[in-house]
Amino acid sequence: MADAFFEVQGLTKRFGGLVAVDDVSFRVGRGEMVALIGPNGSGKTTLMRCILGILKPDSGKVIFKGKDITRHRSCDIVKGGIAGTFQVVKPFRNLPCVMNVMVACLCTRAKKGEWTKRLERKAREALEFTGIADLALERAAILPHGDLKRLEIARAISTEPELLLLDEPFGGLNPAETDLLGKSIRRLHKGGRFGRLHSEEMAMLIVEHKLMDLMKIVDRVLVLNFGQIIGQGTPDEIAKDRKVIEAYLGKEVIIGAS
Numbered sequence: 001m002a003d004a005f006f007e008v009q010g011l012t013k014r015f016g017g018l019v020a021v022d023d024v025s026f027r028v029g030r031g032e033m034v035a036l037i038g039p040n041g042s043g044k045t046t047l048m049r050c051i052l053g054i055l056k057p058d059s060g061k062v063i064f065k066g067k068d069i070t071r072h073r074s075c076d077i078v079k080g081g082i083a084g085t086f087q088v089v090k091p092f093r094n095l096p097c098v099m100n101v102m103v104a105c106l107c108t109r110a111k112k113g114e115w116t117k118r119l120e121r122k123a124r125e126a127l128e129f130t131g132i133a134d135l136a137l138e139r140a141a142i143l144p145h146g147d148l149k150r151l152e153i154a155r156a157i158s159t160e161p162e163l164l165l166l167d168e169p170f171g172g173l174n175p176a177e178t179d180l181l182g183k184s185i186r187r188l189h190k191g192g193r194f195g196r197l198h199s200e201e202m203a204m205l206i207v208e209h210k211l212m213d214l215m216k217i218v219d220r221v222l223v224l225n226f227g228q229i230i231g232q233g234t235p236d237e238i239a240k241d242r243k244v245i246e247a248y249l250g251k252e253v254i255i256g257a258s
């Protein structure tokens with residue numbers, strides 16, 4: 001079989017006696033939009049952190065474009081083309097937004113000769129992509145939560161990832177902000193519209209609780225429960241999957257695909 005674009009093989013992560021991620025395997029194709037869903041505590045964030053090299057898995061492999069990146073350092077993983085955003089946003093509060101983004105791209109693909117002017121141009125493009133270009137010179141500290149989420153995404157895409165991991169991008173957003181960010185994510189995925197960044201489609205792995213919003217934008221869904229993948233398929237298939245519905249029983253979660 002041809003090499004997958006991105007593949008996780010038998011990944012396991014334990015915290016003491018707790019198996020947070022339990023022998024998880026899946027693939028993501030080039031340019032594919034994949035949702036990772038599951039109840040609280042099912043291991044979604046831990047899995048993302050293992051992929052990004054923030055946590056070291058106990059066993060299993062992460063393969064990106066045919067290369068085993070499992071034990072690589074986070075900064076090398078980002079350089080290689082995978083970036084992520086986190087549930088809790090932590091900007092440099094006293095730096096202007098544009099500098100928050102510049103810091104992110106500085107530590108990654110600053111090519112020889114690429115210095116502040118080019119870096120700033122790239123950072124501004126990333127802000128434009130996420131719809132907050134007008135806030136470039138504002139300190140991050142004054143941004144409302146919705147715009148901070150956009151800033152996080154701008155920081156991640158400024159590193160020009162081929163695979164973007166988003167951990168609860170809609171968390172804490174109101175319906176209007178969620179809708180706007182959903183549109184940005186779709187636009188990001190298509191790429192090309194604002195300048196040079198992402199002229200090719202970007203693959204994404206998105207963790208989110210707001211399933212209705214998520215189902216509108218993804219090609220495929222992976223479902224985690226107690227650290228294990230209990231279902232995968234298209235949004236329509238997942239919405240009918242008995243195991244998945246049971247995992248969510250008792251919660252007011254409607255897995256609406258249409």
Ligand code: ADP
Pocket residue numbers: 015018020038039040041042043044045046047
């Ligand atoms: P999710 O993102 O799906 O809500 P997490 O990956 O955050 O789930 O957590 C999975 C399990 O691992 C939970 O039981 C959580 O308490 C535990 N866990 C997560 N991070 C740590 C940690 N750093 N130390 C110990 N236990 C952790």
Ligand code: MG
Pocket residue numbers: 044045046087
């Ligand atoms: Mg989480």
